[in-house]
Amino acid sequence: xxxxxxxxxxxxxxxxxxxxxxxxxxxxxxxxxxxxxxxxxxxxxxxxxxxxxxxxxxxxx
Numbered sequence: 173x174x175x176x177x178x179x180x181x182x183x184x185x186x187x188x189x190x191x192x193x194x195x196x197x198x199x200x201x202x203x204x205x206x207x208x209x210x211x212x213x214x215x216x217x218x219x220x221x222x223x224x225x226x227x228x229x230x231x232x233x
Contacts, residue, residue: 188221
């Protein structure tokens with residue numbers, strides 16, 4: 173009846189979204205000095221999120 177309580181969800185994919193948000197926030201700090209740095213920070217955040225997701229997936233087996 174309450175299957176949603178017993179279902180264990182995989183939250184490792186949240187790392188990509190979280191790191192993207194972090195990259196955008198860091199990029200906003202550099203927006204006045206150089207706009208391409210904001211793009212680089214955002215892409216770096218996405219990349220770090222993928223790496224973290226891969227590491228979490230390997231540890232879960």
